[in-house]
Each structure stands twice: as C-alpha cells, then as structure tokens.
Amino acid sequence: MICSVTRSYKKKRPCNADGAILPKGLTVLSVRARPGHPSQGLLQAGSLVFACALGRGGISANKREGDGATPLGAMRLLSGYFRDDHFSGGRRTRLAMVPIGPDLGWCEVPDDRNYNRPVKIPYGASHEHMRRADRLYDACLVMDWNIAPRRRGRGSAIFFHLARPGFTPTQGCVAVTARTMARLLPLLSDRTVVRVVR
Secondary structure, eight states: OOOOOOOOOOOOBBBTTOBBBBBSSOOOEEEEEETTTEEEEEEEEEEEEEEEEBBTEESSSOOOOTTOOEEEEEEEEEEEEOOOOOOOOGGSSSEEEEEEOEEEEEEEEEETTTTEEEEESSSSSSSSSSSSSSSSTTTEEEEEEEEEEEEOTTTOOOOEEEEEGGOOSSSSSEEHHHHHHHHHGOOTTTTTTEEOOO
C-alpha cells in the first residue's frame, strides 16, 4: 500500500514596507479623529492603521455644503479618478478608475441640476477642477455621500484622496499619503465602505 502525505504551505500575502501582512481585500476602512486633533485622523485597514487628514470642521453628523466637515457615517467607494501622468498605481484596483483630463470638473452649487456630479469644463456654475496643480486628486476615489438621492446643501465632492504634507485639513474629505493610497488601492473595490466614526 502506498501512502501519500499532503502538505499545506502558506501562500504569500501582500505586505507593507514594514513586513506586516495586508488583508486580501478590504470591505471596511474605519476612520476616526486623532485624540486632540479633530482635523487629523486614523484610518484602520484590517490590522493596520494609517494617518489621514479630515475636514477643517472635524467630523459632523449634520454635514452642510461649505462647512468643511467630514460626514459621520458609512460611505461606499463608488469609483475613482487618477492622473496617469503622476500616479502610476491608478489602474491597480478593482474600482472603476477614469483618467483625469483637463476638462473634468465637479459641480458644487446646491441649486444646479448637476450638483455633486462630474461636469465638463468650462461649466457655468461653480465647480472644482479635478486636474489640480497641488496633486491632491492624482488619486481620488468617490465616496457615496449625497450621491443618490442628492439633497441640496448636504455636501458635495466628498472624496478619498491624497493628503497635503503634514496632513493639513481638507474641505471635508478623507486624505492619505500617496504611499498609503498605493498600498490600499489593490485591496479596494465597490464593496469597500469607508466608515467614519467618533
């Protein structure tokens, strides 16, 4: 009688620069304010924690247009935009990603029919330019805040994007370093939820 022994070997899993194992895919990114720093946060991805920037108004359960607050709640990642001339990792994700052209904007006027939607520049109403000189939107993910249904004045352009040096405040978005974004993108999909908690 011939016996065979089956051995199981651990498969390689992606690691960060410190050798910590990253999860295969992320369904939840948990975000909370840093103690004593309401406009800076901690983003938990599995067992790993990364620094992030939050809105200048901290975290708010009553988000309003122009208040600079990051909305409290759970927001699914819908899709994203990237600068293919600046950010090489923009296609390494399961999210639908669109290269940012010079004519891409995002409407921020509550009374406009395209409020909180992408628009083609030039556009008559006030809008954000997605192709920014400061490179904050070199990788920019759209979070499901006030998208469907859209309510006037409840906030627009709430993105997950790249942070300024020193994690200075955003206008209400969640922002991480380019290095952190490059690590997270392969693990993100349209099933990933960004959960902003207190």
